[in-house]
Amino acid sequence: MQAKEEDIMDFSTNLKEVWRLLNGQEREIIRKNAIIQHYKKNQQIYVEGDEPTHLMCLLKGKVKIYKEGVGGRSQIIRVIRPIQYFAYRAYFARENYLTNAAAFESSIVCLIPMKVVREIMKHNYNICKFFIKQLSVDLGIADERTVNLTQKHIRGRLAESLVFLIDSYGLENDSSINIYLAREDLASLSNMTTSNAIRTLSIFVAEKVIALDGRKIKVLDEEKLRKISKLG
Amino acid sequence: MQAKEEDIMDFSTNLKEVWRLLNGQEREIIRKNAIIQHYKKNQQIYVEGDEPTHLMCLLKGKVKIYKEGVGGRSQIIRVIRPIQYFAYRAYFARENYLTNAAAFESSIVCLIPMKVVREIMKHNYNICKFFIKQLSVDLGIADERTVNLTQKHIRGRLAESLVFLIDSYGLENDSSINIYLAREDLASLSNMTTSNAIRTLSIFVAEKVIALDGRKIKVLDEEKLRKISKLG
DNA sequence: TTACAGTTATGTTATAAAGCACAAAAGTAC
């Protein structure tokens, strides 16, 4: 379906960062070509091997980018929050997708044809700069992550994932993390088995770093959590 | 020192990929501002925390990009071969360097002030496209690497590193890998201890996958090596 | 309600890889 007017309005007001880099004509082109898609909880958005055709912007919800490793064990590479752009790396690298994307929860995504984006980039240096900055930041995070996931022990890796979730999705008023993940997802974010994620969470509870209520994780001692993440 | 004429000539003939994207005026600006630096074996090129000021292009030699992890254990993130550009990520991300760079062997690097590069990028879409492509490819490699280093076992990781070195630096006529690394570097490329790198190399010798002569690694069965890398 | 699938929790065992010790070999300085 073509984008509804209110969705686009929402899009254009929230997406100031990119939107203000565009002139009237460019905005009009995007308005005409943008598509809004709804995804249900756990629904796939794209799959490894797919050909990338659209730039995606998460308007609402939460999305995971992940890879299937050897032996079916999956690894969450990064998470997307509103309003973030994603799904452009493969197109720019002239590759098919190397990752999968799926919705953690019911989500709304705005799709813009990559061809349209490319045409605008040709004449708009600021949009190029935007993607260069994003890619550069993401590459830095990926390098950091490689070292952390390989060199830190379980405690450090889980603590880091929790800090990462706090930084990505924030804390509610009661200081619980604003996302409800299955233990399995927490494990594949931290590069460990589900059992060990559960076990280590219990240890953190015993140490009064966090408190658990089902999938709700309440952060009791953020400083200590960050310390474990850094040193452990 | 300013770039010597023959270095620049060498630079301009070899670097066709980027050079042909520039017009006469742009080339002149780069010629005026480029600097040639020589680095000895094991010499640092930049250090984590440094402010990035120059785009670097490796003209001759071999360079490693690495990170110091927890407990001083270092991790090689990627390797650079002539003619490849590097050291631009941090500048584009508006960060200081998150990694270190050092010469594996005696190397020559061309440095171009980032401010100059940025000015050219403003009016030259093709140069933007070049960096976007590079960053996108590197980000894909980094994601792939994260999963491989965390999920594969020692044999698979070492085999992968050897394949990676073959693909990066090629094989000589006698099918030995065209780079001489200390076992320690091989280990930090494969995310394992030096002992385990040595041990696993011995096993590969026993299995007639490779033959060793000091630091020279002769590939006897490349197909099997790639198989171990993929499955192990 | 009951039945059932999926998730969470926890204890036990197995194993891959790190850590350590030490010897041999190679490279480097004097």
Added chain:
DNA sequence: GTACTTTTGTGCTTTATAACATAACTGTAA
């Protein structure tokens, strides 16, 4: 040449974490 440092190689021990087994809990559908 000899002395000394660094790198390589190998065996043994320890440890972190995966794998496995099983139970409790949770949500959902009939």
